[in-house]
Amino acid sequence: MTQQELFAAALGLEAPWIIENLVFSAADKRLDIHIGFERGGLFPCPKCGVLGKAYDTIEDTWRHLNFFQHAAFLHARVPRVDCGSCHTIRKTEVPWARPGSGFTLLFEAFLMALAQEMPVRAIADLIGEQDTRVWRVIRHYVRLAVAKRDLSEVKSVGVDETASRRGHRYISLFFDLAEKRLVFATPGKDASTIARFAEDLEAHGGRRAQVKEVAIDMSAAFIKGVESHLPEAEITFDRFHLTKIINEAVDQVRREEVVSSEVLKKTRYLWLTNPKKLTRSQRRRLSSLTTQGLKTARAYHIRLAFQEFFGKPNREEGETFLNQWYFWATHSRLEPIIQAARTIKNHWDGVLNWFSSRINTGLLEGFNSLIQAAKARARGYRTDENLIAMSYLIAGRLNLGLPT
Numbered sequence: 177m178t179q180q181e182l183f184a185a186a187l188g189l190e191a192p193w194i195i196e197n198l199v200f201s202a203a204d205k206r207l208d209i210h211i212g213f214e215r216g217g218l219f220p221c222p223k224c225g226v227l228g229k230a231y232d233t234i235e236d237t238w239r240h241l242n243f244f245q246h247a248a249f250l251h252a253r254v255p256r257v258d259c260g261s262c263h264t265i266r267k268t269e270v271p272w273a274r275p276g277s278g279f280t281l282l283f284e285a286f287l288m289a290l291a292q293e294m295p296v297r298a299i300a301d302l303i304g305e306q307d308t309r310v311w312r313v314i315r316h317y318v319r320l321a322v323a324k325r326d327l328s329e330v331k332s333v334g335v336d337e338t339a340s341r342r343g344h345r346y347i348s349l350f351f352d353l354a355e356k357r358l359v360f361a362t363p364g365k366d367a368s369t370i371a372r373f374a375e376d377l378e379a380h381g382g383r384r385a386q387v388k389e390v391a392i393d394m395s396a397a398f399i400k401g402v403e404s405h406l407p408e409a410e411i412t413f414d415r416f417h418l419t420k421i422i423n424e425a426v427d428q429v430r431r432e433e434v435v436s437s438e439v440l441k442k443t444r445y446l447w448l449t450n451p452k453k454l455t456r457s458q459r460r461r462l463s464s465l466t467t468q469g470l471k472t473a474r475a476y477h478i479r480l481a482f483q484e485f486f487g488k489p490n491r492e493e494g495e496t497f498l499n500q501w502y503f504w505a506t507h508s509r510l511e512p513i514i515q516a517a518r519t520i521k522n523h524w525d526g527v528l529n530w531f532s533s534r535i536n537t538g539l540l541e542g543f544n545s546l547i548q549a550a551k552a553r554a555r556g557y558r559t560d561e562n563l564i565a566m567s568y569l570i571a572g573r574l575n576l577g578l579p580t
Contacts, residue, residue: 180196180197181195183209189272192218192219193217193271194211194212195210196210196211196212198210202246205246205247206248207243207247207248207249208249209240209249211250212253217229217230222257222266222268222269222275223266224261226259226261228257230257231255231257231265232256233254238250238252238279238280239278239280240282240283254268255267277316278309282579287303288314290302291566292569296311311565314569317578318569319565326381329355330355330387331354332389332535333359333373333387333391334391334535334537334539336348336351337365338547338548339548340563345363346363347365347563348361348369348373349361349543349544349547351571356573359572360372363564365397367398367401367404367405368401370398374405385408387406389412389535390410391535391537393413393417394523394526399411413529415486418482419482421520422482422513425475425510425512426472426476426479427447428512429510429513430447432471432512433472439465439468443472446465451480478504478505478508478510478513481504484497494528494531498527498528501517502517502520506518543571547570547571551563
């Protein structure tokens with residue numbers, strides 16, 4: 177087997193494609209592989225598939241996987257086919273790359289593997305290319321995979337937003353809670369995001385009427401969107417967001433009181449953390465603080481009591497407990513706690529729906545953390561489109577259909 181035949185086999189080239197020349201430069205750390213075709217070879221018309229002869233050729237170049245530590249490039253005389261069926265002259269497609277890419281399919285598969293493990297800028301530095309070229313590859317394969325999703329079985333949905341850029345820019349993320357995957361992402365966090373999700377659901381085999389449960393935060397926009405576009409869904413305000421409301425109220429009490437009680441300085445973590453997660457010394461300090469008649473300590477005990485709501489066995493006992501807790505909170509003379517309790521009262525049914533749905537959105541928060549961690553490592557993404565593509569890559573469980 178000749179050197180050219182060996183490389184043709186390695187690249188998976190089939191007739192009429194042949195290797196015409198190999199140029200290797202150790203000094204430049206580069207291998208250039210020149211591809212041509214046999215005289216009289218026939219090529220499919222890219223529009224209708226009918227075989228035709230080359231009318232003329234256009235020189236193209238693609239970046240390929242490195243040959244050991246040497247950058248490798250494919251060069252080819254790509255025929256334009258004179259199609260007797262279409263009566264047009266069109267550039268044929270090559271089997272080793274997709275049209276307009278500039279990278280071979282195997283190199284793109286390599287980039288996608290890297291993109292799931294490291295920031296895009298780091299990938300660009302590693303391969304010596306502009307990060308915009310890497311992003312184009314990522315967005316292409318994510319779009320293809322997203323277009324092929326089957327959403328026919330989506331019935332329980334969790335919705336969360338994540339910051340995309342500074343200046344209160346967000347994207348909304350929609351998760352299939354049963355399959356634990358991201359199924360839709362879109363810019364914004366208003367009612368229109370729910371409408372776009374419902375449209376996308378039906379475009380991929382689902383029905384908005386089949387969505388029976390939706391977990392959201394207490395955003396008025398999300399509530400309006402669900403009521404308008406997912407009419408059969410019952411809303412559950414999940415444990416994470418309810419606890420967040422109470423925690424923020426406790427912290428507001430602490431911040432107001434620390435002005436007159438220096439003992440509260442640098443204690444925020446103690447009041448907002450599950451006691452089981454505190455160290456022995458932290459628990460001793462917290463115990464000491466709770467005996468000093470502090471307003472923050474009263475708010476803290478109300479916070480701890482609220483957690484008991486989720487341990488009640490059914491809706492009836494849960495509502496009885498919540499009524500008692502609400503009376504205690506609204507008579508605490510702690511304005512932030514009173515406001516938090518009233519917020520929960522205003523969303524009473526959605527809070528109590530937890531006993532029928534038992535929705536756990538820890539999945540959402542876990543994925544959100546992964547997405548934000550990836551964004552932090554990348555030092556941000558320039559566009560919402562990039563963040564959405566990376567979110568699908570991290571949490572979408574996509575079938576990317578890449579060559580191996």
